[in-house]
Amino acid sequence: xxxxxxxxxxILVIKMRAVGxxxxxxxxxxxxxxxFGGSSIDFLTESPSVDVLRLNPVVHRTLVYxxxxxxxxxxxxxxxxxxxxxxxDLFGNPRTALITRLSGATYRVGYRFRGRSYAYNxxxxxxxxxxxxxxxxxxxxxxxxxxxxxxxLHFHYxxxxxxxxxxxxxxxxxxxxxxxxVNPGGGWYTKRWHLKDxxxxxxxxxxxxxxxxxxxxxxxxxxxxxxxxxxxRSTPFIPPATTLTQLGALLARCAYVVSNxxxxxxxxxxxxxxxxGIFGPTRPELQGPYGEKNLTVRNExxxxxxxxxxxxxxGNPCMxxxxxxxxxDAFEKLLQxxxxxxxxxxxxxDSHPRV
Numbered sequence: 001x002x003x004x005x006x007x008x009x010x011i012l013v014i015k016m017r018a019v020g021x022x023x024x025x026x027x028x029x030x031x032x033x034x035x036f037g038g039s040s041i042d043f044l045t046e047s048p049s050v051d052v053l054r055l056n057p058v059v060h061r062t063l064v065y066x067x068x069x070x071x072x073x074x075x076x077x078x079x080x081x082x083x084x085x086x087x088x089d090l091f092g093n094p095r096t097a098l099i100t101r102l103s104g105a106t107y108r109v110g111y112r113f114r115g116r117s118y119a120y121n122x123x124x125x126x127x128x129x130x131x132x133x134x135x136x137x138x139x140x141x142x143x144x145x146x147x148x149x150x151x152x153l154h155f156h157y158x159x160x161x162x163x164x165x166x167x168x169x170x171x172x173x174x175x176x177x178x179x180x181x182v183n184p185g186g187g188w189y190t191k192r193w194h195l196k197d198x199x200x201x202x203x204x205x206x207x208x209x210x211x212x213x214x215x216x217x218x219x220x221x222x223x224x225x226x227x228x229x230x231x232x233r234s235t236p237f238i239p240p241a242t243t244l245t246q247l248g249a250l251l252a253r254c255a256y257v258v259s260n261x262x263x264x265x266x267x268x269x270x271x272x273x274x275x276x277g278i279f280g281p282t283r284p285e286l287q288g289p290y291g292e293k294n295l296t297v298r299n300e301x302x303x304x305x306x307x308x309x310x311x312x313x314x315g316n317p318c319m320x321x322x323x324x325x326x327x328x329d330a331f332e333k334l335l336q337x338x339x340x341x342x343x344x345x346x347x348x349x350d351s352h353p354r355v
Contacts, residue, residue, distance in 0.1 A: 001107070001121055001122055003086065003144050003145065005035065005036055005039075007085060007106065008036050008039050008085045008086045008107070009085055010039065010040050010082060010083060010085050010086075011032060011040065011084060011085070011086045011087075012041075012042045012043070012044060012079065012082060012084040012086070012088070012105070013029070013032070013041065013043045013044070014044045014087065014088065014091055014096050014099065015049075015090045015091050015137075016045060016046050016065065016093070016096060017046060017049075017091070018048075018187065018263060019048060019049050019052060019244065020261075020262060020263040020265065020287075021133070022045055022052045022053070023052055023153060023263065023267055024133045024134050026052065026056065026153050026155065026270070027134055027137065027150065027151060027152060028088070028090070028137050028140070029058040029059065029154065030149070030150040030152075030154065031138070031141055031146055031149060032141070032146065034146075034147070035141075035146040035147065036086075039086075040061075041058055041059060041060055042062070042063060042082060042084070043059050043062050043063065044064075044075075044099075046064070047064055047066050051243060051245050052155060054156075055157065055158055055245060058154075063078055072095055072099075075095075075099055076098070076103075080102070080103060080104050085106050086106070086107040086108075087103045087105040087107070088109040088110075088140055088141075089108070089119070090137050090140060092110055092113050092126075093116075094115065094116065096110075097118075097119035097120075101118065101119035107121065107122060107144070109122040109124065109143065109144055110122075110124065110140075111123070111140070112124065113126060122143060122144055123143075124139055124140050124143040125143075126139075131286070132285065133286060133287055134151075134153070134290050153266070153269060153270035153290055153291070154270060155248050155270035155271055156248075157245040157246065157271075158245060161243070161248065161249040162253075164242075164246050165239070165242075165246060165249045165250045165253055168240055169237075169253070174212050174237055177211070178211040179212050179213075179214045179237070180202075180212070180213055180255060180257070181214045181215075181216055181250070181256070181257035181258070181259070181268070182198055182201065182205075182214065182215055182228070182236075182257075182258050182259075183215075183216050183257060183258070183259035183262065183265065184221075184224050184225065184228060185216075185218060185259075186260035186261060187263075188281070188310045189311075189316070190280065190309060190310060190311065190316055190318075191261045191262070191280060191281060191282060191319075192260050192319060193278050193322060193327075194319065195224060195227050195231070197322075197327070198228050199229075199231035200231075200324045201258065201327055202228065202234070202236060203233050204328050205328070205331065206234040209342070212237055213232070213234065213237065214239065215237070215239075216239060216247060216250060216264060217238070218264070225238050226238065244267075247264065248271050251268045251271055252272065252273055254268075255273070256273065256331070256341060257274070257275040257276070258275070258278070258327065258331060259275055259277060259278065261282050261287060261288075265277050266289065269289040269291050269293075269294055274293040274294055274338040274341065275289045275294050275334075276295050276296070276327070276330055276331050276334045277289045277295070277297070278319075278322070279297070279298045279305075279318075280298060280319050281306065281307050281308055281309050281310075281312070281318060282306065282308060283305075283306040283308075284296035284298070293338055295330055295333055297322070297326060297327050297330035298322070299317065299319075299321055299322040299326070301321075302321075
């Protein structure tokens with residue numbers, strides 16, 4: 001089947017679940033806009049990821065699936081009301097396959113996963129274990145003949161978000177200092193480096209360079225960053241609570257970020273701040289921070305890296321035995337790869353608009 005762009009007036013992209021996964025799907029949006037210039041592009045995702053898309057100028061409307069309040073039938077009805085001509089299922093689980101199949105769209109794009117091909121009439125060969133997740137998303141576009149003209153991630157925050165962060169920095173009297181973000185969050189415990197090691201790393205960065213350490217946090221993570229702060233000799237900056245777009249503005253304001261594999265790691269890459277990703281059970285060549293600015297670090301002495309396990313039967317050595325020395329050495333390599341960032345100060349947030 002060949003897609004006739006003249007017959008595509010309404011497009012829906014589907015990507016559920018994690019913030020990082022949705023960030024890594026944003027590079028499909030400008031390419032769809034270039035290929036289907038007159039079309040309206042909507043995006044279906046879950047509640048935690050809405051702010052990834054809220055200010056994206058390509059997205060006309062974000063459809064929100066709230067699993068606590070909506071049934072599968074509710075979502076199908078919501079999608080059918082959109083009268084889409086083209087639906088692209090980048091998630092590909094049984095539920096999104098069914099939503100796509102019952103969408104009423106003329107063109108239905110999805111991956112050849114077992115038991116799901118029935119839902120699509122334009123089927124993509126899945127390469128999830130072979131290519132970075134960003135390219136996995138682009139594969140769907142290339143399958144339908146879309147020329148890839150933009151390979152950048154896109155995370156947009158507003159001037160009010162930047163102003164909120166700037167006020168917090170001014171209140172703390174650090175608005176003209178170099179900031180280094182240290183993010184201990186992560187969805188699985190197997191992906192999280194020890195808090196005490198983050199504290200040692202943060203002190204080492206501060207002691208070597210004199211830079212201010214920022215400890216970003218999200219829902220349920222305030223205790224973690226306070227634990228790190230108590231274990232540090234130097235005084236870090238714990239920001240006030242932030243929305244996802246405010247977090248993006250904060251991460252853009254940082255000169256560098258060190259992070260577990262997590263949504264904030266991908267947001268950091270998307271706003272253009274060099275990030276060092278700490279990896280263990282996930283594979284950096286598939287899920288690492290996207291872009292040439294960034295680096296990753298792992299406990300390379302292990303042969304079980306990339307196991308993708310959310311629970312470790314042998315004590316999680318990929319995190320427990322990853323030394324502070326190894327992470328700090330990788331951080332110095334990040335600095336060498338991105339020289340000159342330490343000259344940034346308060347005007348950076350104004351010179352880096354994302355809307």
